[in-house]
Amino acid sequence: MMTLRENTINSKRIYEGRIISLRVDTVELPDKKYSTREIIEHPGAAVVVPITDEGKIIMVKQFRKPVEDFLIEVPAGKLDKGEEPLLCAHRELKEETGYSSGNMQHLFTFFSSPGFANETMHLFIARDLTVGEAIPDEDEYIEIESYELNQLIHMIFNGQIKDAKSIIAIFAVKQFLQSTSDR
Amino acid sequence: MMTLRENTINSKRIYEGRIISLRVDTVELPDKKYSTREIIEHPGAAVVVPITDEGKIIMVKQFRKPVEDFLIEVPAGKLDKGEEPLLCAHRELKEETGYSSGNMQHLFTFFSSPGFANETMHLFIARDLTVGEAIPDEDEYIEIESYELNQLIHMIFNGQIKDAKSIIAIFAVKQFLQSTSDR
Numbered sequence: 001m002m003t004l005r006e007n008t009i010n011s012k013r014i015y016e017g018r019i020i021s022l023r024v025d026t027v028e029l030p031d032k033k034y035s036t037r038e039i040i041e042h043p044g045a046a047v048v049v050p051i052t053d054e055g056k057i058i059m060v061k062q063f064r065k066p067v068e069d070f071l072i073e074v075p076a077g078k079l080d081k082g083e084e085p086l087l088c089a090h091r092e093l094k095e096e097t098g099y100s101s102g103n104m105q106h107l108f109t110f111f112s113s114p115g116f117a118n119e120t121m122h123l124f125i126a127r128d129l130t131v132g133e134a135i136p137d138e139d140e141y142i143e144i145e146s147y148e149l150n151q152l153i154h155m156i157f158n159g160q161i162k163d164a165k166s167i168i169a170i171f172a173v174k175q176f177l178q179s180t181s182d183r
Numbered sequence: 184m185m186t187l188r189e190n191t192i193n194s195k196r197i198y199e200g201r202i203i204s205l206r207v208d209t210v211e212l213p214d215k216k217y218s219t220r221e222i223i224e225h226p227g228a229a230v231v232v233p234i235t236d237e238g239k240i241i242m243v244k245q246f247r248k249p250v251e252d253f254l255i256e257v258p259a260g261k262l263d264k265g266e267e268p269l270l271c272a273h274r275e276l277k278e279e280t281g282y283s284s285g286n287m288q289h290l291f292t293f294f295s296s297p298g299f300a301n302e303t304m305h306l307f308i309a310r311d312l313t314v315g316e317a318i319p320d321e322d323e324y325i326e327i328e329s330y331e332l333n334q335l336i337h338m339i340f341n342g343q344i345k346d347a348k349s350i351i352a353i354f355a356v357k358q359f360l361q362s363t364s365d366r
Contacts, residue, residue: 035322037248064297065220114247139218171354
């Protein structure tokens with residue numbers, strides 16, 4: 001497989017932004033021809049599924065400018081520079097929902113859009129929740145809602161949940177809770 | 184909810200690329216302050232889960248430059264300008280794997296990274312497969328592999344499947360097949 005790796009011949013920085021940056025790499029293909037790859041650089045994120053003792057999932061609703069829509073999502077946020085994903089998960093859960101978790105567990109890590117971005121997402125399940133006050137970022141306007149897990153599965157198939165990381169989080173937690181209760 | 188929509192005050196085009204483009208919008212927040220939103224424009228994509236009569240899932244393996252890794256993914260590809268998602272699903276399945284499907288069914292549609300991109304992904308399950316010859320794009324080098332569905336679920340949790348759209352596709356097909364066999 002090593003021969004199919006794309007070696008970088010040239011890398012051109014296009015934009016350095018507040019959250020994302022863009023570069024265009026010229027790469028050498030296995031047949032020795034050249035092609036270009038447009039690459040978004042993103043700091044990565046922690047994604048949290050908070051579950052109350054009653055089995056309800058805490059979701060956040062916010063406006064997403066790129067898709068001009070209000071989306072229902074699981075709490076999540078960007079890693080600060082050098083921040084551990086676990087610490088980020090605790091911080092974002094607190095900031096967006098006010099909840100603290102006494103039992104934060106990593107499920108798995110994935111790439112949101114590996115065709116054009118390097119964003120890495122670390123998925124956590126948060127249990128043993130204690131309620132507190134939310135402290136969102138200055139430019140974040142968030143509503144908090146809670147749902148049954150099976151209701152969220154239904155909302156994926158009928159198009160009410162449209163955010164990829166949230167769809168992954170909901171399916172993963174359902175699978176995880178099923179497999180741990182089967183033991 | 185209408186009051187929380189972010190109105191565009193200014194929109195600046197930064198980059199027009201081969202696959203993605205970048206613009207930066209200045210938006211007015213509910214408190215009348217301004218903020219900026221960095222937005223990747225993407226044509227959208229069709230995502231296909233091909234299942235053989237024996238219940239095997241056909242996967243593709245390719246190098247992804249943004250994450251510098253070989254990823255195991257479901258077949259997928261960008262919509263051509265004005266192309267219907269269903270036609271794109273048939274086309275990409277054929278190009279990447281060689282298979283044709285006599286039973287292509289839409290499951291749901293989602294946004295891959297709505298925090299910074301408008302990419303819309305249309306998910307299909309492809310059954311009644313007929314084998315043929317793959318015709319990949321000039322700069323695509325793809326290997327084809329097949330797996331049992333439960334093996335793929337395991338590979339999500341142990342980190343062997345890292346691509347978000349593929350994780351969604353695998354979980355969704357498992358849930359879909361379970362719910363249709365329960366009836």
